[in-house]
Amino acid sequence: MHAPQMPCAIRPHNDEDALRQAADILQAGGVVGVPTETVYGLAGRADLPEGVARIYQTKGRPQFNPLIAHVDSLERARALIVFSPMMVRLADAFWPGPLTLVGPKRDDAQVCDLVTAGLDTLAVRWPRSSAICALVKALDCPLAAPSANPSGTISPTTAQHVGEGFGDALALVLDGGTCPVGLESTILAVEGDEVTLLRPGGLDRAQIEAITGPLKAAGEGGAPRAPGMLKSHYAPSVAMRLNAQHPRPGEAYLAFGQSPDNFTGPMINLSPTQNLVEAASTLFASLKALDRHGLTISVAPIPFDGLGEAINDRLIRAAAPKEIL
Structure with missing residues (x-):
C-alpha cells in the first residue's frame, strides 16, 4: 500500500x-x-x-x-x-x-x-x-x-x-x-x-x-501513432487477474453485475446492474481505490459490447507486464 x-x-x-x-x-x-x-x-x-x-x-x-x-x-x-x-x-x-x-x-x-x-x-x-x-x-x-x-x-x-x-x-x-x-x-x-x-x-x-x-x-508494432497505445498502460502498482469468475483468498475484487457470495476481501462493483456506462465512469477510480490495498486485483468478466470494448482495452493494458522505458 x-x-x-x-x-x-x-x-x-x-x-x-x-x-x-x-x-x-x-x-x-x-x-x-x-x-x-x-x-x-x-x-x-x-x-x-x-x-x-x-x-x-x-x-x-x-x-x-x-x-x-x-x-x-x-x-x-x-x-x-x-x-x-x-x-x-x-x-x-x-x-x-x-x-x-x-x-x-x-x-x-x-x-x-x-x-x-x-x-x-x-x-x-x-x-x-x-x-x-x-x-x-x-x-x-x-x-x-x-x-x-x-x-x-x-x-x-x-x-x-x-x-x-x-x-x-x-x-x-x-x-x-x-x-x-x-x-x-x-x-x-x-x-x-x-x-x-x-x-x-x-x-x-x-x-x-x-x-x-x-x-x-490499428496495425500492431512500431512506435505509437496516438496517445494510449503503449501495451502496458493505465496500470496499478499490483498484479491483475482478468476474467475472474470468482476472487481468490488474498485478492481484491473488481466485480461487474452480481457480487460473489461469502467474499470478505476488498471489493468494488463497477455496476451491479451491468450498466457499461456506469462501469466506464467509475473504472479508474475503482482501480485506484483497490490498488491501495496492495493485493492482486482480480477482475470479473466484462462484455466487449459498446463501451465494454474500451473498458476491456484499459484492463488488458493495465494487466500487461510493465514495460521498461
Whole structure:
C-alpha cells in the first residue's frame, strides 16, 4: 500500500482568479491539472517546447508517445490539421466531446515538435470542458494535455486523484468535479474516407460507425501513432487477474453485475446492474481505490459490447507486464 503524496493546490475550475492563475502558469511554461468530460488532463502550452517538456517530465512519460492538442473551436482545429470531408462530419457529430481526430499536421500549426513526437500527423480534440476552452481562448493557443497521472498509472477522474498522483510537483489543479465519461477520448485516424480506430474510448463504436461505416483496426508494432497505445498502460502498482469468475483468498475484487457470495476481501462493483456506462465512469477510480490495498486485483468478466470494448482495452493494458522505458 502506497501513502498518497501531499496534495497540490486545488481550486474551482470556474473561479476567475483560479483561471487567471492557471493562465499565468501556462504562459510561463508551466503545467496545470484541468478537468474534462473524459479524465483530468495535465496541460501545457502546445507551442512552448519547455511547457511540453515539463508535461513529459512531470508525468515521466516516454517522449515517443504523442500528445493531444486541445482546442476551443472547429476553426482552431482547422488551423492545426488538414480536415477531410469525413473529419468534418465526425467533428460536427461529436465535438465538443470525447473524440480525438488524427490528421495531417499543417506546416504552420501552432504546436512544437514534442507534441507530435516526430510524426507528420497531429491528434486534436475539442473537449467538453469550460476550463480548457477558457484557457485556450485566454492564451490564444492550443493546450497539449495527456491524462493527469504519472505515466503508466491509473487515469484520474477527480481533482483529488491528480493531487495524490503528483503532490507538490504540480502547482495547481482546477477542480471540475468527477469526470462524467470516465474514459479517455476515442482516437480516430482519418485518411480520406478511411477511418482507423487507434484507441477505443468514451464513444460507442456503433455511434461512430453510423457515420463512417466499419472502422479499420490499428496495425500492431512500431512506435505509437496516438496517445494510449503503449501495451502496458493505465496500470496499478499490483498484479491483475482478468476474467475472474470468482476472487481468490488474498485478492481484491473488481466485480461487474452480481457480487460473489461469502467474499470478505476488498471489493468494488463497477455496476451491479451491468450498466457499461456506469462501469466506464467509475473504472479508474475503482482501480485506484483497490490498488491501495496492495493485493492482486482480480477482475470479473466484462462484455466487449459498446463501451465494454474500451473498458476491456484499459484492463488488458493495465494487466500487461510493465514495460521498461
